């Protein structure tokens with residue numbers, strides 16, 4: 095393959111092992127999703143459409159709901175902070191840690207903290223930070239990045255993980271997944287007990303009651319709020335939904351869409367510091383609402399992407415993601431959602447990621463599985479248009495120059511002449527056409543015989 | 558901080574002002590999200606029992622059976638909510654403490670705490686901070702036994718949400734703690750309980 099596009103290059107260089115891990119992992123989750131929704135609902139599309147409208151409504155009234163959420167959290171005794179950009183977000187976390195005299199943090203999975211690269215920032219400031227989600231913990235010790243938003247180490251296999259554990263002094267080499275999990279349990283348990291602050295993201299926020307909702311299978315977010323005294327929830331402003339009852343709609347969709355579970359094991363609804371009589375848990379809760387270019391996306395013609403609940407279904411079903419894996423997207427959010435969101439969140443670095451919207455066959459599967467019914471293919475087309483208009487070089491790579499084609503199509507005489515010429519094409523070996531994209535296209539395909547050019551004749555003579 | 562607040566709000570308003578019209582909130586009925594029962598049940602308790610097992614939790618309603626289960630798992634020392642202690646003291650061969658001592662985090666092999674509700678349609682156990690004697694007691698032991706009053710079983714998720722009140726920390730537990738991070742292979746008991754038991758008090 096002669097493609098020059100970065101995503102193709104990464105896909106080409108994947109080892110068979112990684113390729114297979116990505117492919118099988120994604121396919122398995124897609125199949126489970128399909129089975130769970132079909133089993134449980136006569137018309138799952140009705141849920142998806144409703145959920146999409148609820149989020150679209152919330153986004154289009156975000157000023158009102160964000161204000162309501164702020165008031166609700168304050169009423170509950172939580173402290174609310176706002177961070178317009180990356181820097182303020184990170185500094186806010188650091189300030190809260192310093193204010194409470196905290197040195198070590200346990201954190202649960204949050205894609206927003208990946209956006210901010212919060213972990214490295216806090217470490218540079220002399221704080222200890224431990225990722226507690228098993229997958230994220232493994233990424234942390236390997237200094238690696240997630241390749242999937244729900245199953246972050248889908249690209250790794252047990253042998254690699256066993257080696258990392260051995261290197262980190264977590265026991266002799268043993269690649270049994272159960273042993274790996276038990277060792278992590280024992281190791282992280284001590285970290286929870288030693289930490290003085292817990293940080294979580296939020297999958298949803300109820301504006302009505304001032305509750306964040308956390309969705310996990312491992313129970314690590316529960317532990318990040320059990321032995322320590324301070325809790326920070328760092329939240330993108332697009333996570334809000336209007337009421338507690340709306341949460342039921344989303345919780346029924348997120349587990350089924352992402353992993354085929356009817357509900358994810360733990361759904362936590364956190365509205366403030368612990369009760370006075372509760373012996374364990376945080377006495378202080380801080381909520382940080384982060385923009386980090388979300389309002390730019392809200393102002394764009396791709397605002398629907400902010401409905402995303404990060405279930406991962408569009409990654410799992412995507413034929414491109416299955417082949418390329420998540421790292422090929424060179425950004426925090428991979429797959430179809432990432433192809434839209436990553437370039438938008440990149441701000442003036444948009445041109446660097448402007449090729450991502452092209453990493454799609456526009457088959458529409460991502461829209462079909464999306465629990466909030468985001469028209470991802472439409473958004474990809476809008477971004478392709480934007481890239482073209484802005485002349486983003488990254489997006490042009492490997493694209494044939496169509497100027498001649500455009501001239502030909504817009505001149506009737508040239509077009510007629512070309513159609514007559516078409517027949518002569520059948521007599522020359524097309525492999526010889528000295529155009530790079532034509533040559534690469536034909537590397538794996540055969541051009542069919544030209545049979546066109548008869549339409550006008552037929553049209554004129556028809557009775 | 559207030560300046561960041563202002564920046565965000567004015568950016569939101571600037572983004573939304575040009576919209577010709579805004580999406581209305583859809584009216585949806587609770588029935589929309591209630592899932593097929595997949596089976597016929599004569600009572601909520603029966604449905605809950607079925608769905609707990611479907612979610613890989615266990616169902617139990619007899620003290621003798623519970624004692625057997627604990628012994629079979631080599632789990633004879635644990636933690637118990639002091640208010641529940643009189644009920645569970647009759648467990649043969651089982652001892653527990655009623656004050657959670659963090660130093661014994663790895664010695665407690667089971668924890669018994671109250672559930673505030675259980676959801677029949679999904680096999681979910683609901684823990685509210687106000688009813689939980691110790692967050693650690695419900696989270697750290699290998700086996701968690703949630704004591705559920707039969708009258709606290711609700712049919713659906715929306716009904717469970719109706720009962721939230723102003724509790725600051727509510728947890729829905731649907732199955733034991735689990736991961737499939739390593740090669741998609743399911744392993745139970747990551748940070749929380751490896752065995753989740755719903756114990757019905759009639």
Ligand code: SF4
Pocket residue numbers: 401402403404405406407408409431460463464465466467468
């Ligand atoms: S875009 Fe839709 S399908 Fe993709 S992760 Fe977001 S919510 Fe899930």
